[in-house]
Amino acid sequence: xxxxxxxxxxxxxxxxxxxxxxxxxxxxxxxxxxxxxxxxxxxxxxxxxxxxxxxxxxxxxxxxxxxxxxxxxxxxxxxxxxxxxxxxxxxxxxxxxxxxxxxxxxxxxxxxxxxxxxxxxxxxxxxxxxxxxxxxxxxxxxxxxxxxxxxxxxxxxxxxxxxxxxxxxxxxxxxxxxxxxxxxxxxxxxxxxxxxxxxxxxxxxxxxxxxxxxxxxxxxxxxxxxxxxxxxxxxxxxxxxxxxxxxxxxxxxxxxxxxxxxxxxxxxxxxxxxxxxxxxxxxxxxxxxxxx
Amino acid sequence: xxxxxxxxxxxxxxxxxxxxxxxxxxxxxxxxxxxxxxxxxxxxxxxxxxxxxxxxxxxxxxxxxxxxxxxxxxxxxxxxxxxxxxxxxxxxxxxxxxxxxxxxxxxxxxxxxxxxxxxxxxxxxxxxxxxxxxxxxxxxxxxxxxxxxxxxxxxxxxxxxxxxxxxxxxxxxxxxxxxxxxxxxxxxxxxxxxxxxxxxxxxxxxxxxxxxxxxxxxxxxxxxxxxxxxxxxxxxx
Numbered sequence: 001x002x003x004x005x006x007x008x009x010x011x012x013x014x015x016x017x018x019x020x021x022x023x024x025x026x027x028x029x030x031x032x033x034x035x036x037x038x039x040x041x042x043x044x045x046x047x048x049x050x051x052x053x054x055x056x057x058x059x060x061x062x063x064x065x066x067x068x069x070x071x072x073x074x075x076x077x078x079x080x081x082x083x084x085x086x087x088x089x090x091x092x093x094x095x096x097x098x099x100x101x102x103x104x105x106x107x108x109x110x111x112x113x114x115x116x117x118x119x120x121x122x123x124x125x126x127x128x129x130x131x132x133x134x135x136x137x138x139x140x141x142x143x144x145x146x147x148x149x150x151x152x153x154x155x156x157x158x159x160x161x162x163x164x165x166x167x168x169x170x171x172x173x174x175x176x177x178x179x180x181x182x183x184x185x186x187x188x189x190x191x192x193x194x195x196x197x198x199x200x201x202x203x204x205x206x207x208x209x210x211x212x213x214x215x216x217x218x219x220x221x222x223x224x225x226x227x228x229x230x231x232x233x234x235x236x237x238x239x240x241x242x243x244x245x246x247x248x249x250x251x252x253x254x255x256x257x258x259x260x261x262x263x264x265x266x267x268x269x270x271x272x273x274x275x276x277x278x279x280x281x282x283x284x285x286x287x288x289x290x291x292x
Numbered sequence: 293x294x295x296x297x298x299x300x301x302x303x304x305x306x307x308x309x310x311x312x313x314x315x316x317x318x319x320x321x322x323x324x325x326x327x328x329x330x331x332x333x334x335x336x337x338x339x340x341x342x343x344x345x346x347x348x349x350x351x352x353x354x355x356x357x358x359x360x361x362x363x364x365x366x367x368x369x370x371x372x373x374x375x376x377x378x379x380x381x382x383x384x385x386x387x388x389x390x391x392x393x394x395x396x397x398x399x400x401x402x403x404x405x406x407x408x409x410x411x412x413x414x415x416x417x418x419x420x421x422x423x424x425x426x427x428x429x430x431x432x433x434x435x436x437x438x439x440x441x442x443x444x445x446x447x448x449x450x451x452x453x454x455x456x457x458x459x460x461x462x463x464x465x466x467x468x469x470x471x472x473x474x475x476x477x478x479x480x481x482x483x484x485x486x487x488x489x490x491x492x493x494x495x496x497x498x499x500x501x502x503x504x505x506x507x508x509x510x511x512x513x514x515x516x517x518x519x520x521x522x523x524x525x526x527x528x529x
Contacts, residue, residue, distance in 0.1 A: 088458035164396060171382055173392050178380030181343065183397035183445070 004136050009257045010250055015142035016147030016211075016225075017249020022204040023226035024233065024241035025156070026197035031235055033173040033193040034089060036096045040103035041201055042219030042226070044080070047107050048073040048202035049209050049218075053122060062125045066206060070199050077198025081191040089190075090241050111216040114184075122209035145207045152203055153242055156196075169193060221265060225252065228268040231275050234285020244283065295353075296321040296449055297342070302336075302350035304341050311337045313505045314350065318498075319449065324475055324482040326492040326513070328526060329502035335485040336377050338502070342483070343367050343374040354449065368399050373447035377454065379438040383427030388420055390426050390437055392441045394444030404444070411440045414470055432463035439467065443474065450474070452484045455469045456491060464488075468495055489526035493517045501526075 023041060030038045038044075052073050054063035080103070088099050126144035130137045160166035172179045172189035179186050205219065212218055229248045233240025248271060255267045275282060304312040311334045319325040329335050341348040344364040352360040359367050365425065369463060370375070370516045373394075376494040382390050383408060395404045412419030421429065426437055435455055442450055456464040474480050486492035493499055499516040501509035509516060516522055 007475070164392065167385075167389060167392060168396055169395075171385070174384060175380065175382050177345065178376065178382065179393070180364035181368055181374045181376060181380060182393050183365050184393070185365050218409070 005257070006254075007136050008138065009253050011138050012142050013144070013250035013253030014246055015139070015145040016208070016253065017229075017246035017248070018145050019204045019208045019222065019245075020225045020229045020248050021201050021242045021245025022149055022152060023222060024229035024245045025153070026200040026204075026237055027202070027226060027230050028235060028238050028241040029193055029197045029232075032238070033169070033190050034085070036085065036100065037099040037235075038197070039097070039223075040107060040224030041197065043104045043111070043216075044073070044077065044198050045201035045205035045222075046216060046219045047111050048076070048198065049122065049205035049214060050111055052202075052206050053115075053120065053209075053214055056123065061125065066125070069202050069206065073198040073202035074195040076195075077201075078191045078195035080198070081194035085194065086187065086191075108216050115216070117216055120214040122206075122214045124210035141210060148203065148207060152200065156200070165192075182252075224265065225249075225268045228271045230282075231272050232282055234282025236286055237282065239282040240282055240284030244285035294321050294388040296317060296355055297483060298351070298353040299342065300351040301340055302348060302352065304337050304346055304348045311505050312341065312348075313332065315500075315502070315505070315507045317500045317507065317510065319481050319483050320498065322475070322479050322481055323498065324471075324484060324496045325486035325498045325500070326484045326486055327500045327502055328486060328489045328492060328522075331487070332504075333502040334505040335502055336453055337484065339374060339376075339453050339485055343372055343451055345374075345376075359416070359435070368398075368445065371445065371448040372451065373442035373445045373449070373452060374451040375438045375442045375455065377457075378524075379434050380441075381426045381429075381434050381437060383425065383473075385426055386423050387426050387429070387437060390441050391418075391444050394441035395446075398444075398446065404474045407444055407446065411443055414443075414473070415440055431527075432459050432467075435459060435463070436470075439470065443479060443480075447480060450480050450482045452482060456486060457517055471495065493527075 023045065027038060027040050030036055048069055052065050052069040055068055056062065060068065084099065084103060088095055124141045126140040129140065131140050131143060160170055168179070168184045169189045169192060172184055172186040173193070176186045192198070208222060209218065225248055229244035230241045232247060233242065233244025248268060251271070252264050252267050256264045295318040299318065301314045302312055302316065303310070303314055315338065317325065317327065327335050327338060336471055337346065340346045342352055342504040344362055344367045348360060351358065354370060354372060359370065382393060391408055395407065398404055403424060417433055418437060421433070426434065429437060439455065450457060455467050468491060475482055484492055484496060493513045493516060496513045499511065499513045500507050501516065501522065509519065509522065
């Protein structure tokens, strides 16, 4: 019995962990490219989820709405970089933080204005009936979320690792000056990074919405877990962010089961504090050394 | 002979401090021009102004076309490859990824693969280390990688910023030999900035001497080499 519960809770933790992993990866992608911690990442994901909801309400089939939302989110992220972020690139950290928080508030209020703050249900594309393997019962949505996030993460890995465009995007993030000399349009690469991050966030939003329901403040808590994941894995490491996401998901869920649901969010904040105290660069990150 | 690069009245300032005071020079098509000068004379800035890495005023013509208002990435796309000061290595990437980045703007994938093998022919050590992170290479190997990356663009003009800096004499000789081969066999024009005047004058056909942002002497390389002032100040005999 105990083993069954444990297994069930781990799988359930991996499902939410996949969401945290995706969102943490989005944060890391933007941080690596522009050294901006995008506090608005969660709100962008929330808004994308509302777009999906609108499409679904207009009778668009689920997966078509899903893909359509990815396109819209990508274009939205790209435009946000071009119009709002680009003028402040390279400015002091505080400026960037304020811009991102401003973006958070704006997106949140616009969503509330258009869609109201009434909590809405959001459909899951996966069957309602649980899936039994032996004596253990898994939620179909949980397994579906794990599957979709794995496909997304592998796709991103292949894109960055094996395509010329992915290589150029990594190059632009690492060494913009040298990239320009290779003819790479660095500004566009950064904008593409924002677009991709928004797309990844949209996936996370659409997958978590059936669990936590749709409303403009839905991503607030989730973003804190994503920060915990990115901090745990290392804000400089995409791989670390993903591992951190799954770890945080599982730890959170086990803590909720065996200690008490009230402490779930506390666990996330505890992880952030402990990692920053013990190993500030995270599990897989590298310490940033600057000559001054 | 027609010039592939013509520069007139080029001014550059970093904030209030002016670095280049209206210099002019040219690189002949298929030729090698060198710009000599001491530390701080403005040599690196000159290259950075040509490739659009700094704000500049004046006229820069590449192949008859004005490029002084263009961005670095566009100038690279025209066929100007700049091997910058510090070599511009993508240190976390493998040697081969660095070379792919050099060829990023090219669409002829088949020819790029051939060029990759050709570059490994020029620099066998890079071929042996193609999977290795570029940051782990020695200084000489990184300079070779920087040159190789520039060649992957199939440039018409190569801008070289002090390729001899910090390298052992044998490595420097090897690099200069390869630059000469590339120039003679592939007809790539070269603008070379060097502190090592003896080496540079041995390679170049034309030379300019830069002092605190002004051209103080210009002419064919062998003429400059025989100039008494240059000999005493830069060649040391």
